[in-house]
Amino acid sequence: MDTDVRLESSLWVGNKRYRAVLTGWYFNWTEVDKNRDKKTVSVPVAEVIGVEEGQVEILPQKCVEDTDKDFTVFYVKRSSSGGSYGLLWRLGRTQFSCPSRVLRDQWTQHLRAALKTHGPLRPHRLLVFINPFGGKGRGRKIYHSLVAPLFELAGINSHVIVTVQANQARDHLLKKDLTGFDGVVCVGGDGMFSEVLHGLIGRTQQEAGLSENDPTVALQPCPLHIGIIPAGSTDCVCFATVGVIDPVTSALHIIIGDSQPLDVCSVHNPSAVVRYSVSLLGYGFYGDVLAESEKHRWMGPLRYDYSGATVYLSNRSYAGVVQYLPADPLLSSPRDNTRCLSGCSVCSRSTERLFHHSSDSGSLYSSHLSQFSSDSEGEWVSVKGRFRCVSLTCMSSSCPKSPLGLSPSAHLADGTADLILVWDTHPLGFLKFLYRHITTQDQFDLPFVEVHRVKAIRFSPSPEEEEEDDEEKLGMSGAVNEKEGHHVQDGETRSSNGSQQHLAPRGVTKHQKGISSLLCGLCCRKAPAVSVWNCDGEILPFTELLCR
Numbered sequence: 001m002d003t004d005v006r007l008e009s010s011l012w013v014g015n016k017r018y019r020a021v022l023t024g025w026y027f028n029w030t031e032v033d034k035n036r037d038k039k040t041v042s043v044p045v046a047e048v049i050g051v052e053e054g055q056v057e058i059l060p061q062k063c064v065e066d067t068d069k070d071f072t073v074f075y076v077k078r079s080s081s082g083g084s085y086g087l088l089w090r091l092g093r094t095q096f097s098c099p100s101r102v103l104r105d106q107w108t109q110h111l112r113a114a115l116k117t118h119g120p121l122r123p124h125r126l127l128v129f130i131n132p133f134g135g136k137g138r139g140r141k142i143y144h145s146l147v148a149p150l151f152e153l154a155g156i157n158s159h160v161i162v163t164v165q166a167n168q169a170r171d172h173l174l175k176k177d178l179t180g181f182d183g184v185v186c187v188g189g190d191g192m193f194s195e196v197l198h199g200l201i202g203r204t205q206q207e208a209g210l211s212e213n214d215p216t217v218a219l220q221p222c223p224l225h226i227g228i229i230p231a232g233s234t235d236c237v238c239f240a241t242v243g244v245i246d247p248v249t250s251a252l253h254i255i256i257g258d259s260q261p262l263d264v265c266s267v268h269n270p271s272a273v274v275r276y277s278v279s280l281l282g283y284g285f286y287g288d289v290l291a292e293s294e295k296h297r298w299m300g301p302l303r304y305d306y307s308g309a310t311v312y313l314s315n316r317s318y319a320g321v322v323q324y325l326p327a328d329p330l331l332s333s334p335r336d337n338t339r340c341l342s343g344c345s346v347c348s349r350s351t352e353r354l355f356h357h358s359s360d361s362g363s364l365y366s367s368h369l370s371q372f373s374s375d376s377e378g379e380w381v382s383v384k385g386r387f388r389c390v391s392l393t394c395m396s397s398s399c400p401k402s403p404l405g406l407s408p409s410a411h412l413a414d415g416t417a418d419l420i421l422v423w424d425t426h427p428l429g430f431l432k433f434l435y436r437h438i439t440t441q442d443q444f445d446l447p448f449v450e451v452h453r454v455k456a457i458r459f460s461p462s463p464e465e466e467e468e469d470d471e472e473k474l475g476m477s478g479a480v481n482e483k484e485g486h487h488v489q490d491g492e493t494r495s496s497n498g499s500q501q502h503l504a505p506r507g508v509t510k511h512q513k514g515i516s517s518l519l520c521g522l523c524c525r526k527a528p529a530v531s532v533w534n535c536d537g538e539i540l541p542f543t544e545l546l547c548r
């Protein structure tokens with residue numbers, strides 16, 4: 001700690017006198033002339049946003065009263081409103097008065113010097129991409145009214161690009177000079193984040209001379225961090241990492257240099273890398289919802305609710321083969337009820353393991369690769385049948401619609417993803433599964449649902465098995481296992497190496513048949529034989545994939 005930044009004196013806030021102390025790590029002020037209940041306000045220097053001479057306000061509008069004995073300190077204030085104590089951040093502000101201008105200047109200089117000690121963690125120059133059409137189309141307004149004033153206060157220089165077309169941010173990051181930037185900020189939703197992610201991953205591999213198309217190549221980590229100012233429809237990456245959808249909270253995290261590593265899943269078809277995913281890779285229901293919602297973009301975020309209902313009523317399931325490489329069950333499980341947050345011990349241990357292995361092999365990522373290319377990869381498990389949906393999620397994928405997410409105990413940065421298989425079942429069973437995403441009930445505690453923590457998956461559709469009538473599509477065929485109360489699917493298979501076999505359970509009881517038939521009569525049309533993959537909100541042009 002730099003002892004030069006220590007300072008202590010009396011200061012006034014309004015008409016009350018305080019003893020203020022700057023220790024290097026903390027700036028505290030305690031009311032004096034008060035015998036009991038002395039309250040100290042303590043702000044970590046790491047959370048000080050800016051120091052200004054005079055009496056200054058920033059939000060909702062900048063307003064300066066240039067008095068020569070006053071100074072104003074801005075800092076992170078955790079807000080209790082909105083039921084998310086600690087997660088929602090606001091700009092705290094306290095105006096101090098000094099007995100003299102000399103003391104005022106001493107305070108501002110010392111506070112700024114203390115702030116500099118946190119300099120290396122904080123960004124100084126940011127490249128900002130705004131999608132003016134994301135979400136409700138408020139990206140520009142959100143940035144200029146809520147975020148830009150905070151960046152300016154914090155002394156951050158930003159280069160702002162309002163996009164005029166899709167993929168502009170990605171292409172800029174792939175081709176243009178990025179010298180001098182400490183990070184990239186996207187103002188928009190998950191689609192905008194994904195553009196920036198693709199641009200940065202691609203640029204980093206290009207510069208390292210690596211081929212992204214080869215699934216055995218160890219990719220280089222990106223040197224630039226990505227900040228997200230939420231202005232989209234789902235904003236899942238922001239919600240799952242920050243905990244709230246709030247542009248001011250996100251801007252404050254960016255300013256103080258917070259960061260959270262994220263797992264990224266590469267999606268390959270047999271000849272090339274198709275995309276990268278950080279949240280949902282979904283075939284079946286989530287693919288169909290996305291495809292349907294693209295026709296109704298004009299509805300804004302509501303398009304997902306509308307399309308969700310339409311696709312649910314169309315009552316589809318798809319035949320396919322899923323192969324997966326299980327992660328080490330001793331390290332964690334998708335049903336262990338943990339919630340991954342910044343500083344999570346499972347993620348830290350996973351990072352440590354990577355670093356430990358890399359010191360033996362020379363590359364941080366080559367230990368990951370060994371999971372795919374050597375004997376240590378483990379055994380692939382293969383399952384075949386009809387699915388309502390096949391979902392792979394690298395993180396919980398929580399969002400305001402589903403506060404616990406697709407897989408509530410998934411980890412943000414442990415090198416694994418959760419594979420959720422929802423076997424074909426009757427419509428009410430599937431509704432129950434979906435409904436549990438918006439409550440705290442366990443969506444995996446259903447007989448037709450299974451979840452596996454995995455390192456990789458392969459998928460191929462098997463549309464030739466499509467020849468069946470509507471009753472079969474509703475999961476009402478096959479033998480009822482009376483003891484278990486559910487169907488056992490006839491599509492049990494063995495893994496490619498023959499070591500594992502898998503039964504596909506279904507959740508149909510006889511009394512549900514009537515309602516199912518009614519729904520079937522209402523909505524069954526000739527369903528397509530294959531679905532599409534939803535990759536973080538983008539439709540993939542391939543159905544046969546390898547994801548790792």
Ligand SMILES: Nc1ncnc2c1ncn2[C@@H]1O[C@H](COP(=O)(O)OP(=O)(O)OP(=O)(O)O)[C@@H](O)[C@H]1O
Pocket residue numbers: 130131132133134135136163164165166167187188189190191192193195231232233234235236537
């Ligand atoms: N100027 C633009 N015109 C048209 N499309 C754009 C433009 N800029 C970005 N895009 C594309 O718009 C898509 C959606 O944007 P974004 O993610 O910001 O909003 P959203 O779809 O409403 O939110 P979410 O992804 O959270 O559901 C992105 O895939 C992005 O590539």
Ligand SMILES: CCCCCCCCCCCCC/C=C/[C@@H](O)[C@H](CO)NC(=O)CCCCC
Pocket residue numbers: 189190191233234235236279280286289290304308397399401402405406431434435437438534535536537538
């Ligand atoms: C009876 C009530 C039923 C309610 C069912 C709600 C189920 C909600 C689950 C939400 C899962 C969100 C997963 C996140 C996916 C994002 O990467 C992606 C891009 O933004 N969003 C979508 O694809 C948008 C996909 C929207 C799916 C509905």
Ligand SMILES: [Ca+2]
Pocket residue numbers: 263393394395410411412413414415416417
């Ligand atoms: Ca993970």
